[in-house]
Amino acid sequence: MSERRIDRLTSLLRRRGVVLPSFEIYGGVSGLVDYGPVGARIKRKVVDSWIDHWTSQGDIVEVDSPTLTPESVLVASGHVGEFNDLMVSCNSCESAFRADHLLENVHQNPDSLSVDEVSSLLSQGISCPACSEAKWSDVRPMNLMFSTRIGAMSRGRSAYMRPETAQGMFMLYPALFRHFKQKLPFGAVQTGKGYRNEISPRQGMIRLREFDMAELEYFIDPESPPCPELSIWSTPVMMVPDPEGHHAGECEMTYEDALSKGIIRHPTVAWFLARTMDFLVNVGVEPSKIRFRQHSGSEMAHYAEDCWDCELHGEHGWVECVGIANRTCHDLESHERASGSKLLRAWRQYDEPKNEVKDFLAPISAVIGPAFKGQAGAVVESLSQLTELPENIPFDLELTDGSSVRITEEMVTRRTDEVTVHGEWFTPHVIEPAFGIDRIVWHILDHAFTETEKEGEPYSVMRLNSRVAPYDVAVLPLFDKPGMLKIAHDVITRVNSVPGRKGEMDSSKSIGRRYARVDEIGVPWAVTIDHDSMEDGTVTVRRRDDQKQIRCSVDELIDTLSNGDLSTMF
């Protein structure tokens, strides 16, 4: 037995097929992990719960875009220029390091230092962890994206594996705007792989080179942001406000209080904090190990107006697992500027129409009607909404359904007039909660991992919430006998036919060792088939968390499972 709890947990995860190092028979690759048969189910249930949590109200939908991303998109988003870690190598032994890792003991927030500051601190006697010399190369920014090329040879184009799923959702903004019938607010979620070419990954599942992300982009009108009712969350939560702000040091409070005091700076951000907490608790994160930490001005991206990390506490201390940011109009505006697209805006209807002097293209109905037939109305509408008039006619006019039509000289007249303006186009703001799924899975496992004793021997139980347990029930025939196996198969088939439920059968080894295994992988209920089952159709149901057992019929078991939770039988 290892001395450290984290080592015992890691060893259990590996032994039981939860999380394992990848490519191990080839010596492994640091920063990559495999989810085995048990872990893949836990992760899938966490992701499914996440999607369900956000999409159940109808204003948020799921989309799915590629991981390969052309360079132009990531130049516009800032990742090509700014997604860097400072790195330095040892001139003596050639080992490469992240500069901030070397400075962890000499500076509180080494991540925030400039190249010059890092060089200066390194030269004050920091020695190489590998060879103990202190001869450092120049400090250089290293881009953290995995780069590749799309297409053949000289005709190929530069691309990267996406560093976040968010950009794909910004690309889909025009389709989302159509889907939601041009009405804000609305949101999109995307789950899937993100990539970050860490210089020296450490900390197991916390710092991966390829990871599962789950991000949400919520598009709002900044002049009328959604202000959901916060009073339904009455339990105070742990907050660490901006250390440079007026409220530094405060901690327990409700979302409503934090918003009214101006600590949380935006009502929609407050609402996402609350909903994030709900999700984490639902999938089994321990509430006392959750806190929200606000970024200070110097830590926050220049365009963001309010940023919070949701941190979870576990074997690695407090770890950022969710970032919730008011990204304002930064992303859509950057893409509008870089791509020239006119489709990244929304329409704001004025309460009262205004009169303005304006250049416009007046449609000539006698030409447009016959030319476009059923589409004519859409053409007239799009003409009236042109924000900039084209320099030359003919030109291509984009319609709101994404198609475009050719407008020629005889279809329009250029006019200047006082016109009644009913509204305006603007760039929506975005509130983004971004979740690191692997880090959340790690903390769910960490918080569930319970070490006890049984008959004088160490005994481990993974007290997973039933929402994310790998199986709902384990079915265990007491002996490997045809009669018992048949009943066990029947029970499994009936369990699996209940929507959303899945059971696992195990007929190997002693019943004690099988109980130990299902306790270690976190199955909440074990159903044992014994001699009596063959006589009277009853089975034993054992609860993982207190090992209490009751006897019931198979019908009763299945009924209870179909209508809720087996705990109602205890």
Next chain:
Amino acid sequence: MSERRIDRLTSLLRRRGVVLPSFEIYGGVSGLVDYGPVGARIKRKVVDSWIDHWTSQGDIVEVDSPTLTPESVLVASGHVGEFNDLMVSCNSCESAFRADHLLENVHQNPDSLSVDEVSSLLSQGISCPACSEAKWSDVRPMNLMFSTRIGAMSRGRSAYMRPETAQGMFMLYPALFRHFKQKLPFGAVQTGKGYRNEISPRQGMIRLREFDMAELEYFIDPESPPCPELSIWSTPVMMVPDPEGHHAGECEMTYEDALSKGIIRHPTVAWFLARTMDFLVNVGVEPSKIRFRQHSGSEMAHYAEDCWDCELHGEHGWVECVGIANRTCHDLESHERASGSKLLRAWRQYDEPKNEVKDFLAPISAVIGPAFKGQAGAVVESLSQLTELPENIPFDLELTDGSSVRITEEMVTRRTDEVTVHGEWFTPHVIEPAFGIDRIVWHILDHAFTETEKEGEPYSVMRLNSRVAPYDVAVLPLFDKPGMLKIAHDVITRVNSVPGRKGEMDSSKSIGRRYARVDEIGVPWAVTIDHDSMEDGTVTVRRRDDQKQIRCSVDELIDTLSNGDLSTMF
């Protein structure tokens, strides 16, 4: 309206947020697609159905491994050497082409030609499709993997984005073997992204550079392959046997017949053909548009013993959507050779123990017992199962749980003796069904897309199977009035609280346009809230496929939805 059905379908998919070109505001990247709000749900339901289909019997589990793959793994698998397309460029205009595409009209199976054969055929007057010249460069193989580097600069290592999910499952074989308590047969599934750097992608969703795969590796003992009962599938299916074999030209037959005639060469392969057909029909592929085509000897990978493509027919003709292959022991043996791992085997117990003269390491219990305590039994077992004795002692002995222990001189004696041998280690064979999810989604949409007329105008209905419809019901308040909206919200909330069900609300525009939209995205049921709903709590339920309507109470609606299918009400 476009003249071609495929263009009308593609335009609908784009307009309704099902499938769209990726990165379109930046000019797009061919071979990449986005799934919009409607398509992402359809794809997720197809993938979920697939996982459920294969994992419901307990012998197959899901795993999840990285897409980034180090070079050594893909050298061993053969992808670095052999995953190529022949390419050629025009010396006149510099356009690059896949050589087999240029030869489609002059050879039946241009994919199978060698470099010399291709060069020779090109020189016989094939001209460049771009500039019409006939000056060709040398024909060269181009590797189709996206390459990248893991880690920083000079210390980085070569890697590729995985061309298939299969290799990750072979890497996890030791964990799977443990999970299934060292007993064959068992299988693993994995879904996720695969990558193929096509030279010139064509055909929309058929030939993508990044695609969704779903693969299954089923590990068996070749001496006792699973032979499931095939007689339960009594309907003949369309087969196209090996054109070079004795049964060329035969077509309609049952799996049982095809196996007994020797057309299907392996009983487990026959079973996977049958289960593949079941899956496809379950998610809405039209049975008359499914056929199984057997590879000929020259088309089949050198190690494979029997390969079948499951082809679906649609707007692109017959397209391979699933490949089912008996890959024998090829993959695990290649990885054993390349990695030196001893963990890629299974144990076969003899019916009768055999006597053999054998070198072995006899454990010295008096030392091993105290040294390893509870593990001593496992150490003795692993010693007895060593296939090759180590040249030097001390050495590290791997135990079946994946851990290893140090064996020193005083723990063992080297002996030669006649021993009783109870079994042997061997490399399992693998049967692999590999599914292309995007191609399957395309054919589901193609087969569901139905063009009719309504009041003299063209009218489209997507007759999706309810298992893969984006929403179970659409809830449509007749007018955008508070009373109706409230009822609609209540209905949606109740629908969404039924496990596995999801509804969508739409209160925009006229009821006719909303019906048209839900018909186009394939929602099977529309529930309309009208004035009477506010009086008596009843709603109208409209069936997509025949537009028949009935009236029922909201309670009845929810009950029926909870217990099965709304069609029982009609």
